[in-house]
Amino acid sequence: xxxxxxxxxxxxxxxxxxxxxxxxxxxxxxxxxxxxxxxxxxxxxxxxxxxxxxxxxxxxxxxxxxxxxxxxxxxxxxxxxxxxxxxxxxxxxxxx
Amino acid sequence: xxxxxxxxxxxxxxxxxxxxxxxxxxxxxxxxxxxxxxxxxxxxxxxxxxxxxxxxxxxxxxxxxxxxxxxxxxxxxxxxxxxxxxxxxxxxxxxxxxxxxxxxxxxxxxxxxxxxxxxxxxxxxxxxxxxxxxxxxxxxxxxxxxxxxxxxxxxxxxxxxxxxxxxxxxxxxxxxxxxxxxxxxxxxxxxxxxxxxxxxxxxxxxxxxxxxxxxxxxxxxxxxxxxxxxxxxxxxxxxxxxxxxxxxxxxxxxxxxxxxxxxxxxxxxxxxxxxxxxxxxxxxxxxxxxxxxxxxxxxxxxxxxxxxxxxxxxxxxxxxxxxxxxxxxxxxxxxxxxxxxxxxxxxxxxxxxxxxxxxxxxxxxxxxxxxxxxxxxxxxxxxxxxxxxxxxxxxxxxxxxxxxxxxxxxxxxxxxxxxxxxxxxxxxxxxxxxxxxxxxxxxxxxxxxxxxxxxxxxxxxxxxxxxxxxxxxxxxxxxxxxxxxxxxxxxxxxxxxxxxxxxxxxxxxxxxxxxxxxxxxxxxxxxxxxxxxxxxxxxxxxx
Numbered sequence: 001x002x003x004x005x006x007x008x009x010x011x012x013x014x015x016x017x018x019x020x021x022x023x024x025x026x027x028x029x030x031x032x033x034x035x036x037x038x039x040x041x042x043x044x045x046x047x048x049x050x051x052x053x054x055x056x057x058x059x060x061x062x063x064x065x066x067x068x069x070x071x072x073x074x075x076x077x078x079x080x081x082x083x084x085x086x087x088x089x090x091x092x093x094x095x096x
Numbered sequence: 097x098x099x100x101x102x103x104x105x106x107x108x109x110x111x112x113x114x115x116x117x118x119x120x121x122x123x124x125x126x127x128x129x130x131x132x133x134x135x136x137x138x139x140x141x142x143x144x145x146x147x148x149x150x151x152x153x154x155x156x157x158x159x160x161x162x163x164x165x166x167x168x169x170x171x172x173x174x175x176x177x178x179x180x181x182x183x184x185x186x187x188x189x190x191x192x193x194x195x196x197x198x199x200x201x202x203x204x205x206x207x208x209x210x211x212x213x214x215x216x217x218x219x220x221x222x223x224x225x226x227x228x229x230x231x232x233x234x235x236x237x238x239x240x241x242x243x244x245x246x247x248x249x250x251x252x253x254x255x256x257x258x259x260x261x262x263x264x265x266x267x268x269x270x271x272x273x274x275x276x277x278x279x280x281x282x283x284x285x286x287x288x289x290x291x292x293x294x295x296x297x298x299x300x301x302x303x304x305x306x307x308x309x310x311x312x313x314x315x316x317x318x319x320x321x322x323x324x325x326x327x328x329x330x331x332x333x334x335x336x337x338x339x340x341x342x343x344x345x346x347x348x349x350x351x352x353x354x355x356x357x358x359x360x361x362x363x364x365x366x367x368x369x370x371x372x373x374x375x376x377x378x379x380x381x382x383x384x385x386x387x388x389x390x391x392x393x394x395x396x397x398x399x400x401x402x403x404x405x406x407x408x409x410x411x412x413x414x415x416x417x418x419x420x421x422x423x424x425x426x427x428x429x430x431x432x433x434x435x436x437x438x439x440x441x442x443x444x445x446x447x448x449x450x451x452x453x454x455x456x457x458x459x460x461x462x463x464x465x466x467x468x469x470x471x472x473x474x475x476x477x478x479x480x481x482x483x484x485x486x487x488x489x490x491x492x493x494x495x496x497x498x499x500x501x502x503x504x505x506x507x508x509x510x511x512x513x514x515x516x517x518x519x520x521x522x523x524x525x526x527x528x529x530x531x532x533x534x535x536x537x538x539x540x541x542x543x544x545x546x547x548x549x550x551x552x553x554x555x556x557x558x559x560x561x562x563x564x565x566x567x568x569x570x571x572x573x574x575x576x577x578x579x580x581x582x583x584x585x586x587x588x589x590x591x592x593x594x595x596x597x598x599x600x601x602x603x604x605x606x607x608x609x610x611x612x613x614x615x616x617x618x619x620x621x622x623x624x625x626x627x628x629x630x631x632x633x634x635x636x637x638x639x
Contacts (some may be wrong), residue, residue, distance in 0.1 A: 027324070027326075028324065028326035029326070031324060031326050031327045032326040032327055032329065032330035033330075034327070035326075035327035035328075035330050035331050036330055036331065040428065041342075041426065042331045042332065042339075042342060043339070043342035043343045043426070043429060044426050044428040044429060045327070045331060046327045046328055046331050046332070046339060046343065047343060047428050047429055047431075047432045048428050048431075049327035050320045050321060050324050050327045050328070051317060051320065051431075051432060051435070053320075053324045053326070053327065054261070054264065054313065054316050054317070054320070054323075054324070057261065057324075058261075058264050058265055058268055061108075061265050062105070062108065062265065062268060062269060062272075065104050065105070065107070065108045065269075066101050066104050066105065088330070092330070
């Protein structure tokens with residue numbers, strides 16, 4: 001039996017949080033942006049964006065576990081959330 | 097997780113699957129049963145069987161008139177009337193109503209009141225049938241599969257939603273893991289321990305892969321606005337109700353005018369709908385009956401289209417005039433309705449519904465074999481320890497016990513629910529709750545015993561109990577009702593669902609019995625192999 005190092009366990013825990021929590025935040029931001037970007041009536045845009053969100057979430061989760069290191073996973077999730085979040089904030093602020 | 101994509105995906109597949117597999121088994125089994133929730137409910141109300149024996153020869157408009165006459169006497173001031181008219185899957189006329197809520201009533205009380213506000217008519221005679229026993233029937237299994245039980249529905253839906261998301265991740269990562277997905281499907285190496293379990297897992301998973309992927313994704317979609325509110329927030333802000341009325345435009349509500357106006361004759365409305373659809377409506381909803389703002393909504397029978405939103409026709413209840421029809425949905429809203437419709441499969445004709453049922457069973461088998469596989473694999477790490485007389489790790493023991501409780505215990509719970517339906521006194525107070533409680537009492541006992549002794553013997557005991565209880569249902573039915581297999585197999589088409597239910601549980605019981613027998617034979621073989629060669633280490637297979 002291979003014993004698991006604490007470094008490995010920590011990596012798994014960090015990735016799990018990044019995948020589930022960070023992935024949800026990133027997906028929320030991305031799907032809100034998709035909803036705004038779609039040139040459709042509100043009801044249609046909301047439906048399509050929400051339908052797509054679960055595909056996005058799945059991809060984010062899988063990427064977090066597939067990428068080289070837990071640190072990289074965190075940087076990826078946080079950086080893309082920050083960029084997309086800033087974009088969303090700017091668009092919402094402009095239209096409000 | 098540095099070993100490359102396939103290895104890391106294998107890891108994700110294992111853990112996202114394992115962590116939620118026991119809950120998923122409940123969700124899968126409940127959902128699979130829910131494809132036949134009407135038939136299950138009918139089976140669980142034997143008082144109605146006699147009336148359903150002969151096929152209806154009364155026109156739907158006449159049935160509806162009969163029911164409306166009865167409702168006028170029973171509930172002239174109700175909020176709304178609901179009428180289910182006889183059609184393929186429904187031999188009788190079911191009517192129910194909702195009253196304006198009284199002040200200070202809790203939700204439980206309102207729900208309990210609603211359950212008693214109904215009656216059933218024999219479409220042949222228009223007479224009321226015997227009052228059926230109080231049961232939620234298949235509705236309990238249907239709700240259980242996404243609301244859970246003993247907790248608020250919202251909590252249940254979040255828990256099931258998280259599990260479904262794990263499942264979606266498990267499926268996609270599983271596909272990435274299997275580079276030879278097509279070849280794997282044709283590979284089965286029996287009697288090879290871990291290999292065989294892996295092959296079985298692959299076969300059940302790949303065989304119905306489109307179904308599993310579809311059912312998991314569409315399951316999440318049924319409650320998607322709750323799980324992922326961000327797009328709604330972005331476009332509607334806090335006006336979630338506006339979003340709902342725009343996305344579901346058919347759910348328009350009219351307030352009562354509080355001004356008496358007798359309800360118009362509904363027979364002409366039904367005939368008009370029948371002419372338009374070439375088919376009589378299956379459901380009639382009358383809101384604000386006997387009010388100037390009364391509305392009569394007719395629903396086309398399901399089974400015509402993928403979308404779960406079947407066309408309706410609305411009439412002014414006071415004048416009897418048809419109101420302008422609902423606007424057709426836009427393509428993207430229609431797409432969502434179709435995705436939803438795929439999950440609930442109202443469109444399916446009997447053969448396709450049966451296929452969905454079988455796919456649901458395959459899904460259950462996929463989850464079960466996956467869970468077993470983990471135990472088998474993990475156990476091998478302890479092979480040497482066990483050979484020296486040591487014990488397997490805590491994790492393996494826990495997983496084994498949970499597997500027994502979920503894979504062998506759940507069928508016992510389902511069977512206990514049906515047994516309770518037949519054995520509890522018909523006049524018992526809060527009978528519906530008692531039936532549901534027996535589901536969980538049986539399951540709880542099975543899970544507890546499994547935790548105490550998660551052994552192969554426990555597997556055999558629980559599989560045998562499940563087999564006897566399921567296969568015993570037709571026998572129980574013969575002793576407790578007049579509509580046993582001897583009658584239902586040769587009776588009218590109205591009794592077919594009862595016969596089919598008995599036959600399906602019998603078949604499932606035999607399947608479990610076969611599994612128990614197979615385990616026993618395997619145990620004997622291993623014991624025999626152990627005798628001559630004592631130095632050889634014990635072959636290790638979990639099940």
